[in-house]
Every structure is written in C-alpha cells, then in structure tokens.
Amino acid sequence: MNTFVALCAVGAEKILGNELKHLGFQLVQGNTPGRVTFTGNDDALYLSNYSLRTSDRVYIQMAKYEASDFDALFDGCYRINWQDYFKKDVRVIVDKVRSHKSKLNSEHSIQGMIQKAIYKKLGSIWHITTLPESGSECDVRVYLENNIVTILLDTSGEALHKRGYRTDGGIAPLRETTAAVLIQEMMWRRKTALHDPFCGSGTIAIEANLYAHNIAPGLGRHFAYENLAIYNQQRAVEIKKQLAEQIRTDVECRITGSDIDPVAVERAKLNAEHSCVAAGRALQMIGSDAKIERPEFIVSDFSDLEAPYETGLLLCNPPYGERIGDIQEAEMLYTKMANLFTDFKGWNMGIITSQKTFEQCIGKRAVSSKTLKAGNLDTVLYKY
Template sequence: MDRIELIAPCHFGLEAVLKREILNLGYEISEVEDGRVSFYGDRKAICRANIFLRTAERILLKVGQFRAVTFDELFEKTRAIPWEEYIPENGKFWVAKAASVKSKLFSPSDIQSIMKKAMVKRLQERYHTDWFTEEGAAFPVRVFFMKDVATVGIDTSGISLHKRGYREVSGKAPITETLAAALIMLTPWNKDRILVDPFCGSGTFLIEAAMMAANIAPGMNRSFTAEEWKNFIPKRDWYDSIDEAEALIHDEIETDIQGYDVDGSVIKVARRNAREAGVEHLIHFQERDVKELRHPKKYGFVITNPPYGERLEDKKDLPALYRTFGESFRTLDSWSAYMITSYEEAERYFGRKADKNRKIYNGMLKTYFYQFLGPKPPKRPGEGRREDGQNSICNGK
C-alpha cells in the first residue's frame, strides 16, 4: 500500500489555503470539497501532514466511499472494506463520529452502531475469532454522508490539530490556531513586515505568525493517534518527519511582532503561551488600550480578532470600541488592517468600508474577515514578495 488517500478537513471557505499548503508539502491533490481537501501520498505523508499542516483540522486515512440508502446497504458495504489492512487483531476501533447531509440515512447513532457491527463481522472472519480485546492502539473511524454517498476515514490525528500544545488557557472569544494561521496566510504579511494585534487576547494570531516566521512546524509539541499504529506506519517515519521539522527551524531571527490588550491578566496568559510555543523572544506583549495603537514605521499590518459582544450587556460598548479602533488605525500611515468579527456594524463604526470582505464560519458563528488595504511598500533590491493576499507557506521538504 505505497499510495494512500488522505482527507484534511478545514474551516469552510479556507480550502484554497489548505490546498496550497498540501501542494507545498509535495503531495498530489485528489479532490477539493466544501470544508475539506483530499490528497494522495505514502504512509509517511500521515506523519508529515500532521506535523507540518497549519490549517488542517485533522488528517483522515480514507478507507472507503460508497452509496448507501438503507442500513442493510450500509452494513454490507462497510463490511466489504478491508479493515484488516489497517486494524490489528488487538486494535481498539469504533465509529467516533457520523455526520449526514441531504441523505436518507441521517441518524448518527444508528449509523455508528451499524458500522461498528459490520467492522466486527469483517474482522471476526479475517482473524478467526469471536472476541476482540481492543486493548491495543486506537483506530477511531469517521463517516460523512453527502447525498447518500458515505466517505469513510480513520482519524490519524486524535485531538484536533488546532490544539498545538502551547495554549492551555484562552482569553475571551478565542480564535482557533488553525483559523488564525489560515487568516494570516490570506494576507501578504511575511516575517520582514511589522505585525500588531491590538486585541491580542491569548496571543494566537501573534504566536502563529511567529511560528511561521521561525519556520516552526505546528505539530512539533504534541502527539497523534497514528503514532501507535506500529502495524501500519514504521516508527522511523515519525522520527524522520520530526528530524525534518527540527532541521527547518530558524528562530534566530529578528521580527517586529507586537500584541496589546487592555487586560493585564490576559497579557500574562499570552506571554505564557508564547513561551510554550518557543517564540516568546519574537513577540513583544504590552498592556495597552486600542486608543494607544501607534507605530513609527510604515507599511505595517494589523491582524486582529476584536470583541464581538458575545454577551448582550457587552454589545452596547461595541460602537465606541470599533470607532476608537478606526480612529487609531487612521494614524498609521500606509498600514493595512485585517479583522475577523461577527459584529455586523464593524465597518460603520470603524469608519471605512473594507476593500475586501470574506465570510468565514468560526465554528457555528458566522464571521466576516474585513480587509482594509494600504499601499504596497517600495520593492527593495533583489526582494521577491507577494502582495496578492496569498502568503507563502514554508515547504516541509
């Protein structure tokens, strides 16, 4: 099984960013759908995708795809999947999640139960046993129905990939690490440019940017379910992938990445998170109100996740807050600003209509990524730079 197909779910609307990441890792795209990108690779691709991809939510090993409109069909077609090629006799296996859209089979619990029975039946026949101890490595299965077509995968990641391992405590209205990384990649920012987040909270935007600047792979400080799949992935593949990631780190660099927040206790959390991520020396955090947003240099970037007014009593403060933000930003000559918010009056009180606006779902919350573009800086001799809103991605090879 030298060639396998992997599925990488992502935030809806950010598939192009993930596709570019996968291509930069050297893999062939097989399909791009709403909320996921599929690609071909070898078994080592499981290791490299989990360690290097910044915008994927998890990595699934695709094991089957079929049409089923009855539970009998679901049972037989699940049973036809060669589960023994993936799951050893002592493996722990279950259908961890089932989802269904526009399909006749729509009950997650029933789908999970039927598929588990079919898996047991298949493995009983192949391993010639009536009982499985299920005391070995975990093989959680996920299935997604779309218009009666089931796509079946085994989760190689375990905990979602947005859990980098550096953020134990979050501030108010945290943005996930994967979404933060994707939004940064939608801007022309690079490590040589100034970056400020005046509502930095737990520091996610800044930490993700610093990790990109230092070329630190996002999965280096955590473990993955598939690390225990000794029957399927040689341990050497994991060691080689980590060695590859470590060799690419370049954290002895100078950056101008700054984070402000009016809450001093949140700044302490952000500093701790940056320290855990290994990028504390690349970010300057400061307790500061947005009205004090200032910087002497030109052509910088503001990338931020300002308060949304999640609680009803907080919404009354939003007009003044966004107005102050807009007034402060106007003092930053030649800068660009990018903000994600669910506050629909953001442009009005910010005092400027966005040059670009992208709808993005942050979980179940509909948000907007407003882009207020400043002028391009003059090109320095010998400098190659992208200004098309498609930031470069570090090649993991």
C-alpha cells in the same frame, strides 16, 4: 499512494489546498465545504499532521462507494482491510455520522451498521468472537452525500488547533488554525511588521512567529496515528528531524501584541515561551542549540498605541459581544477603533468579527472581506 481528507473551517479550503500543494501533495477535485481531499505516500500521514497550519484534522479515506440501503452500507465497510490498521485490543468509535440527500438518513442506524461491519470483519480475520477493547480508542467518521458513502479514519486525535503551547486561552480564545488562516488571507510576509492590539492569549502573534521561522506547528504534540498498527515510529522521527532542519533561526521578525488586560499579556508571554521551547526541543534533535526569537507583548489600550514603523500589518480579533461583553459594548469599541486608521497610517489592517454592523461602526468600508466559520460562529475578516 493513499487518499487523505483534511478538515478546515468553512471558507478556508483554498488556503488549506495551497498548503497541501506546497507540501508536495496532490489535490483531488470535487471537495466539499470544510474538507480538502489529497493523495500522498505513507509519509503523508506524518508530514500533514506535523506541518499543516490551517487544517483541523487529517483522516485516511478508507473507502468511498455507493450505498442506497443498509446491506450495501455494511458490505462496503466490511470489504475494508481494517485488520491492517488496528491492533487486536483496539476500541473502535464511530464518532460522527453526517447524511445529506441520501436514502439512508438515520445517523444513529448508520453508526450502528458501520460499527457492526468493522467488528465483524476484525473478528472474522482474527478468529475471535469478542474484541477485548482494552487498548487505545480509534475514531471513524462517516459521510453520506447523494448516496455516496465516505468512511474516514482519524489520524490526528485531538484537533490540530491544539498545538500544545497554549495552557490557558482565556475567556474567548481564537483558534490557532483560524489565526493561521487570517495570516495567510492577509498575505503576510516575515519581513513585514505585525501587531495585534487585542492579543488576548497571543495566538495571532505566536502563529505568525511559527510561520516566520518555518516551524511546523505539530512538532510538540502527539497524534492518534501513534495508536494504529501502520505507525512507523522510526520514520515519524526521521520526518520530524527533516522538519527541524527547515526551521529558520536566522530571520529577524517584528511581531508584537498588546492588550489592556495585564493578565492576558502575561498569558500571551507564557504561551509564546511554550511555543518556542517546543521548537527548541525539535532543534535539539538535530544537535542545534539555536534559539527562536519570541514575539513581544505589552500592556496597553489600543487607543494609546502609535505605529512603531511606517508600514506593517495590524491583525486582530476584537471582542464580538458574544462571550465578552455585549453587542452594544462591541459596537462602541468598533467606533473607537476608527482612530487606528490615523494612528497606524500606511499599515494594512485585518479585523475579524461576527458583528454585521462592523463597517458601519468603524466608519469605513473594507477593501475586501472574507467569510469564515470560526468555531460555531459565522465571522467575517475585513481587510483594509
């Protein structure tokens, strides 16, 4: 069994944990904000990266040990069998170091010591004084908390929110992983109608569509583990085929989106098409020509909308006044959004924003709320 660490938005740890348990992984107690540790066999390397909707990255935990000085830091890193994971032309990058409440607090010095230990170990095992570094880059991350060192090896490469279907996110796109978190937070089910009245690049509707059809979000992209010596291409393809067999092509969904901007709507349609084409390629691997239903997008101001069904979920990411417009414009918009309670009577609503005056502007207190870190912003999902 191997130990892995999955990163996520701060506030999404429970949802990510539920995802991991659903995939059959065992959670390790004592997680910190934005990180969930779990164990799994060798297949977990592929299954987690292909399947996780709410995780930003997946790492192999290479070691965890106490180090109150640089000698201990070096020795613990040197003991790791790095030669089992790297090819001889590897270029190792210690891409991030975080130290908290530890005697070793110079992140630059920690970075240098970890890099030195890795290269010294590889050189000793391979009997070379200088590594060529002509191959692929492999990233290592280090956390020090209360003098406990955790060394992680990246298996994802590009962040997992980059599914591969979104060629253009527009001005202020919502991360795909954040959209997936919102869908889970609202406990949406595929039989329930879903509409996003500020669809932008279509992320919420597309993520809902992937979830409804049980399409693993990582089927259409590559991962950093493909550059590691432990990569088993045959096994990765086998797992990909297993996930393709689990795609539901027999479900009927009512997933829609709208936006006042015609360019945004066209962008959303294109991104949705890309997501379904990627799923189609996965289906072809198992000899299926089945098609995936596309979400529908229309050009409309939210104030002109009427609920197409008696019940459903309205889920949206309206402008915050951060990257689009200003705070005053955002607050005016939220005030106008009060009409949605009349136009979509009988529907549940989920609205995410970073503006603390939202409830005051819309004129109604949420039934509950959830604080989430969306990128660099502290946001709140208001549930009605």
